Amino acid sequence: MMNMRREDWRLLQKTLLKLGSLVLVMFVFLIFAYQYVRNQAIALEQMKSNYNLEQTQRQLAQQEQANYLRYLPQYQHWITAGSIGEERRQQWLVQLRKVREQHHLFEINYDIGQQHLDQSHLIASNGLHRLYRSVMTLKLGLLHAGDLLNLLTGLASNTSPMIVRDCEILRLNEKEPRMKMLQPNLSATCELDWLTVKAAS
């Protein structure tokens, strides 16, 4: 191995400069290529995330549409049935009279309490809609127990769905039933929950 002297370096200077320039050019080229690839990679990643986002949104929209198509008819059915929306007390009264007349029932005393938000969590409500409850009491005389069933069935089939919570039937006369006069043999007291679903106020 020979030791390099200053004049040797001078001889090598030109070659080294040329090679150095070439290496510099290649270095710049490599940096440019690397940056270009990096930018493309970032753009691709961004596009992938956009695509995934759009795909997710599309899936959500499809799910949304499927849910709409599935539940909208039911929703409309329950609106018609009275489970969703405001209580229709006047319609209920009309229906009560109709049932009474249809089954020739004795007079019926009703008491519908003020509607309030149901706190009992009997039915879970997760969204913006809440369950509202009105407690209803019906008192009536019965010729026989079947009258009560006729009344409740008649109301259930033609008015808003209600939950019958409590019914008590008492025998009125201790002695033999008086068949000559049309008088109730039994008295019935029923408590019902009128439940409706509507948007929380």
Added chain:
Amino acid sequence: MRLRRPIIVLYVTRPFLMASLWDRKIYQSHQVYQNEETGYTSFRQWLAGHQKAIVYLVVDTVEEEFQLTLLPHITGAARREMVLRKLTEFHRNCDYKTAYFLNRQTTLRQDDAYILYALSNSGFLQHWMDVLQSENALLARVTSMPMVSRRMVKQSKQVASHLLLCERLSVGLRLSYLQHGRLRISRLVPLPSKESALLTDDYLVEIEKMRLYLLSQKVMASETTLAISLSAFDRASDAIVKMLEQRAFQCSIHKRQDQIRSAGLSQSLVQKYPELLHMHCLASGCSFESIAPAEKTRRFYIQQVTQRLVVGMLMLIVMSLFAGVYLLLQAKEMADAREALQQQTAVLLQNQNLTLKPTDGVMTSSELKNVVMMAEKISQSSAMPATLMQVVSAALEDEPSISINRMRWVHSEYSLIKDEDDEYTAKKAAHSNMDNWVQVGFVNAEIKPFTGDYRTAVAIVNRFLEKLAHDVDVTDVVLLHKPVNGESMQVLRGSTSEQAPIPTEAAFKLAITLKSIEN
């Protein structure tokens, strides 16, 4: 820049210099220049036309020394340093010198034996070196003829332990003694005549002289067989061999026909200039110890460094180009993938815009579902007291003496239910959960007519209970109040006196749990 350069091999002797030009190991031409001013000028002019060529120089002279020296067996830089010091010590005034390893001694110290070689008078060489320096020739190596001869012996695979190589050259006869393939000593003998008859005598005389010298120096023993190798290029060789064999020498001729052919030389040319074969050996790229000081070959060294730098940098540039192209190809792939994704995203967006939203702006689908579920649950939670009535009615068919006074039906989500002064815990079904509601009936009844026969009354009640318990819609039946309480923990009062009033009623109370409604 040419990576492969032509090669000039210079054969320098005291009377002349022969310059041969080689290209890819093939002989091209040669020139002979006399050791005088006109020769130098002509050589300078010829050399000026071959500035790109790499120059090797072989010195063939009588004035050379072979000095055996022993050095301790060491390695690495210390060994190099010690050899250099020894060389400088023995040949202080010689510019052209080198040392090479001969063998390792078998003595106790096991020293290394080196041959210190030097040109004792290199004055004739100086003029030619000046021309080379002035023309900036790329002098790669300066070596001596015996070293080239040693390499040629190695190439021809001659394995004799004691070999005397006899080579007739332009300037005379060179006798080289090789011990186990390593050059021990060599001498050049100028031959006054080239006549065949005279040559034979000269050979015999010089070989005998050499043999006696080796014996006197105790380089070999007297009984040692000395193998003689001749390079034969003329008719005299056969006669010489014959003469030598008559004198009990083991003799062999190497005609080197293959080498002559591969070098592109002719037989006649080799006969005239046998050293052309040695020059071919150099032109073929064989490596030799350089006897010249480093200064003489500096330009070549710089050129080598430059060439290596260029090659290295070119490799780096090619690799960078490959890397760059690879990166750009990757970028193109990514760009294509991005474009494809962009199109797919556009299609997605277009399809999304076509998606129907029936209640757009009213509520979300999950809210819609939630509302529907709540409404359905309300519907599913409804129940009627009909089941209780049917169950009781069916049980009463076989017990006409039981009269119902009161019946209460409770539909509740709670198990514990109060009725009048009683508390009753309904049994929920095993698989039920908190959402399951219960239907419980409380029945107040009595036995009619009752004549005070409690035993019969209890039997009737038990039958009634049993009938109820067997009903498929009933989960549990509990008798809350018996017609008469005969338990030890309760108070029982009355009289058996005939004057005592006869009991008129046998009332009892039941709690019935109906099967749950599955929501």
